Amino acid sequence: MSRTVAEPVRTHCPYCALQCGMQLTPGPVPAPDAPAASVSAPAGREPLPVVAPRDFPTNAGGLCQKGWTSATVLGVPDRITTPLVRGADGELAAATWDEALDVITEGVRSVQAEHGPQGVAVFGGGGLTNEKAYTLGKFARTVLRTPNIDYNGRFCMSSAAAAGNRSFGADRGMPFPLTDLGGAEVVLLLGSNPAETMPPFVQHLAGAREHGGLVVLDPRRSATARLAADGQGIHLQPVPGTDMVVLLALLHVVVAEGLADRTYLAERTSGWDDVVRSVAAWWPERAETVCGVPAEELRTTARRLAAAAPSRGGRGAYVLTGRGVEQSSQGTATVTAAINLSLALGLVGREGSGYGCLTGQGNGQGGREHGQKNDQLPGYRKIDDPAAREHVAGVWGVDPAVLPGPGLPAVALLNALGTPGGPRALFVHGSNVLVSAPNADRVRERLEALDLLVVCDFVPSETARMADVVLPVTQWAEEEGTMTSLEGRVIRRRQVTTAPGEARSELWLLAELARRLGSEVSFPTDPAVVFDELARASAGGVADYSGLSHARLDAAEDAGAPGLFWPCPAPSAGEPEHPGTPRMFLDRFETPDGRARMVPVDHVGPTDDVRGDAPTYLVTGRVLQHYQSGAQTRRVPELDRIVPEPYAELHPQLGLRVGVADGARVRITSARGVVEATARWTDVVRPDTVFMPFHWSGAGSVNRITSDAVDPISSMPEFKVCAVSVSPAAHGERDVHDSQEVPA
Numbered sequence: 001m002s003r004t005v006a007e008p009v010r011t012h013c014p015y016c017a018l019q020c021g022m023q024l025t026p027g028p029v030p031a032p033d034a035p036a037a038s039v040s041a042p043a044g045r046e047p048l049p050v051v052a053p054r055d056f057p058t059n060a061g062g063l064c065q066k067g068w069t070s071a072t073v074l075g076v077p078d079r080i081t082t083p084l085v086r087g088a089d090g091e092l093a094a095a096t097w098d099e100a101l102d103v104i105t106e107g108v109r110s111v112q113a114e115h116g117p118q119g120v121a122v123f124g125g126g127g128l129t130n131e132k133a134y135t136l137g138k139f140a141r142t143v144l145r146t147p148n149i150d151y152n153g154r155f156c157m158s159s160a161a162a163a164g165n166r167s168f169g170a171d172r173g174m175p176f177p178l179t180d181l182g183g184a185e186v187v188l189l190l191g192s193n194p195a196e197t198m199p200p201f202v203q204h205l206a207g208a209r210e211h212g213g214l215v216v217l218d219p220r221r222s223a224t225a226r227l228a229a230d231g232q233g234i235h236l237q238p239v240p241g242t243d244m245v246v247l248l249a250l251l252h253v254v255v256a257e258g259l260a261d262r263t264y265l266a267e268r269t270s271g272w273d274d275v276v277r278s279v280a281a282w283w284p285e286r287a288e289t290v291c292g293v294p295a296e297e298l299r300t301t302a303r304r305l306a307a308a309a310p311s312r313g314g315r316g317a318y319v320l321t322g323r324g325v326e327q328s329s330q331g332t333a334t335v336t337a338a339i340n341l342s343l344a345l346g347l348v349g350r351e352g353s354g355y356g357c358l359t360g361q362g363n364g365q366g367g368r369e370h371g372q373k374n375d376q377l378p379g380y381r382k383i384d385d386p387a388a389r390e391h392v393a394g395v396w397g398v399d400p401a402v403l404p405g406p407g408l409p410a411v412a413l414l415n416a417l418g419t420p421g422g423p424r425a426l427f428v429h430g431s432n433v434l435v436s437a438p439n440a441d442r443v444r445e446r447l448e449a450l451d452l453l454v455v456c457d458f459v460p461s462e463t464a465r466m467a468d469v470v471l472p473v474t475q476w477a478e479e480e481g482t483m484t485s486l487e488g489r490v491i492r493r494r495q496v497t498t499a500p501g502e503a504r505s506e507l508w509l510l511a512e513l514a515r516r517l518g519s520e521v522s523f524p525t526d527p528a529v530v531f532d533e534l535a536r537a538s539a540g541g542v543a544d545y546s547g548l549s550h551a552r553l554d555a556a557e558d559a560g561a562p563g564l565f566w567p568c569p570a571p572s573a574g575e576p577e578h579p580g581t582p583r584m585f586l587d588r589f590e591t592p593d594g595r596a597r598m599v600p601v602d603h604v605g606p607t608d609d610v611r612g613d614a615p616t617y618l619v620t621g622r623v624l625q626h627y628q629s630g631a632q633t634r635r636v637p638e639l640d641r642i643v644p645e646p647y648a649e650l651h652p653q654l655g656l657r658v659g660v661a662d663g664a665r666v667r668i669t670s671a672r673g674v675v676e677a678t679a680r681w682t683d684v685v686r687p688d689t690v691f692m693p694f695h696w697s698g699a700g701s702v703n704r705i706t707s708d709a710v711d712p713i714s715s716m717p718e719f720k721v722c723a724v725s726v727s728p729a730a731h732g733e734r735d736v737h738d739s740q741e742v743p744a
């Protein structure tokens with residue numbers, strides 16, 4: 001697409017699931033009708049699009065620092081602008097697309113010949129547009145015919161998704177528009193720190209804060225927990241990994257004090273009696289001995305929450321979960337406990353109240369609906385359901401029998417790479433696993449054992465640097481597509497500028513690989529056409545997009561409706577268009593009997609719990625300025641300057657006890673390995689806990705020591721809590737490996 005005048009273009013931020021509305025004014029003006037790939041301007045020298053916030057319901061004109069500086073990543077000096085192939089000398093060198101695709105085609109054929117179709121694996125990402133995520137799943141199943149495709153959403157959303165599917169029969173992170181939160185009297189934030197991870201979200205907490213009803217459950221006094229101070233709410237500061245106990249105790253109080261919504265429970269749920277029995281033993285004083293939250297705080301919280309419930313005449317209450325409670329080996333059970341509490345108070349499927357999970361990645365929601373999950377087909381269908389296989393195979397024009405069954409989930413997939421019987425080739429689209437996967441030194445070993453590693457990216461991420469072939473792809477402002485925000489709102493990503501050098505769209509390169517690998521399945525490359533096919537494939541599924549198209553989304557936006565919510569089925573003949581579904585579950589849940597299922601759960605504790613030789617909890621998370629593995633934000637000088645290196649937060653009492661001064665180098669050791677970082681003394685962490693963000697590679701890359709134990713239901717890894725010992729680094733010297741790959 002080319003424009004001759006620099007008109008502002010409406011699009012959305014490339015980073016998180018809030019998908020803040022922004023307006024970009026194009027920088028370079030390409031020659032009329034020049035195809036993207038033929039515009040070869042050196043990266044880093046073109047004028048970049050100008051970013052301005054725009055009114056959109058989730059951000060209402062605000063952006064965080066990452067959003068403001070997002071255009072910088074379009075022109076970073078080390079942007080990948082040609083395919084790269086590893087030569088006989090072991091170095092990556094520029095190649096033509098033909099050469100790179102030939103190397104891949106030969107490599108895939110040889111692995112398949114020796115190890116069968118499951119020998120080739122695919123790892124996708126929750127940042128991919130719906131069109132790319134759909135095409136990647138279709139490519140894996142119909143061209144590679146491998147069961148082994150999974151994605152980084154396994155690290156991010158899978159426990160909340162599993163719990164939502166089990167209890168409600170559907171998984172839409174927030175089954176209501178975000179703006180609904182504004183009217184609530186109480187918002188319970190469980191292991192979520194939106195003041196840093198989604199700053200414009202905080203404005204929607206104003207109502208709750210005004211009523212003194214912001215409740216934050218976090219072992220750290222995070223930026224969000226601090227908002228709950230000064231009479232605006234309550235900060236519950238549990239022992240890491242004991243959220244389940246807090247939730248069981250809250251429900252215990254609800255039961256014991258007769259605060260449950262019995263009418264709602266009778267009409268809309270099943271399983272209440274079992275759940276009542278399961279919380280009987282968790283009276284607040286007992287809970288306090290495990291979770292460390294004072295019994296009176298537990299009682300006050302339960303009473304505040306119940307008083308805000310509509311059945312008790314309150315103005316409404318929301319229970320929201322984030323990664324702090326989900327990234328645990330009991331994550332699905334903990335979210336289930338949060339759902340049980342919400343159901344007990346009659347909050348779910350009612351306007352003005354609800355339960356939701358705060359999806360993280362830009363397309364974390366859409367990315368989990370269109371078939372890049374190991375057990376899934378588009379429309380949130382199950383890959384082992386014969387009717388789903390029949391329907392999707394029909395759209396793809398293949399025999400259902402050729403579609404593989406479920407493959408390995410992310411952690412198991414990464415751990416199997418290059419092992420006997422495991423995959424020998426891997427395609428990575430939209431993840432930097434070497435930094436972001438748990439137990440990352442093991443991941444490095446597994447990647448090294450592969451015969452072929454293909455990484456598609458626009459920057460040389462740590463994972464891309466290990467690849468045999470790197471394919472340069474377009475990024476956000478250089479492509480058209482759709483994303484689905486944390487509210488389930490399908491929105492348009494729009495092209496504003498052209499990609500540098502030889503960077504191409506993933507839709508194009510997957511189609512080209514399909515052709516070279518001899519596939520007869522059609523792979524459209526126009527995102528609008530891909531969307532239409534995705535919509536047909538989703539028809540009748542839980543996540544039904546069949547009433548949507550790029551044209552309809554554009555027209556709706558022009559008419560003042562920024563995005564439409566799924567499910568949005570295509571109308572039957574003669575019927576009007578479906579308006580989309582901002583609020584789900586108002587009449588019934590998506591379960592066979594229409595009732596929400598309450599499932600009793602109990603506390604188990606972290607897999608790698610503290611003990612004599614590892615007496616301290618390590619918890620991990622994020623800082624405002626950096627995004628995920630840091631591949632993008634470490635390349636933005638304005639952000640990197642503010643938080644340039646890995647650090648560990650230590651309570652001064654812990655620092656004194658182990659002999660690590662503020663600003664000194666600290667060594668943190670787990671059963672997996674050792675990291676070193678700069679110590680920051682602060683009383684926002686508990687004396688029994690250290691906190692590290694995970695945005696860096698090198699000696700301070702915390703995932704080198706995190707646990708890859710997984711939740712038995714969701715297969716989500718236990719990123720948040722493991723046991724460590726803390727000591728001074730051997731020599732006060734900085735480790736050379738700590739230097740970052742930020743361009744000079």
Ligand SMILES: Nc1nc2c(c(=O)[nH]1)N[C@H]1C(S)=C(S)[C@@H](COP(=O)(O)OP(=O)(O)OC[C@H]3O[C@@H](n4cnc5c(=O)[nH]c(N)nc54)[C@H](O)[C@@H]3O)O[C@H]1N2
Nearest residue numbers: 191192193197240241322323324360361621622624627628
């Ligand atoms: N700046 C920034 N914003 C982001 C991202 C980013 O990388 N950087 N990533 C995006 C993505 S993909 C995601 S998933 C979201 C994540 O958004 P959040 O869930 O808000 O982020 P985290 O910092 O991972 O975790 C939240 C909190 O969990 C707490 N926590 C740790 N252990 C425990 C525990 O045992 N119990 C409880 N209750 N809390 C615990 C941490 O102290 C932390 O404050 O953010 C999105 N937005």
Ligand SMILES: Nc1nc2c(c(=O)[nH]1)N[C@H]1C(S)=C(S)[C@@H](COP(=O)(O)OP(=O)(O)OC[C@H]3O[C@@H](n4cnc5c(=O)[nH]c(N)nc54)[C@H](O)[C@@H]3O)O[C@H]1N2
Nearest residue numbers: 152155156429430431432436456461620628629631694719
């Ligand atoms: N210790 C610890 N570890 C964690 C977490 C934690 O809280 N603690 N959180 C986990 C969570 S919630 C998440 S979501 C993961 C995320 O971690 P990652 O999966 O590593 O996510 P990103 O860093 O966003 O990596 C995305 C990569 O893809 C590239 N990319 C972006 N868009 C596209 C695209 O459209 N196509 C292609 N081909 N490439 C693209 C980027 O340049 C970048 O290199 O980290 C997990 N790891």
Ligand code: SF4
Nearest residue numbers: 013015016020064067
């Ligand atoms: S909150 Fe998320 S979507 Fe909004 S500007 Fe920041 S990173 Fe972008």
Ligand SMILES: [Mo]
Nearest residue numbers: 155156360361
């Ligand atoms: Mo995430």
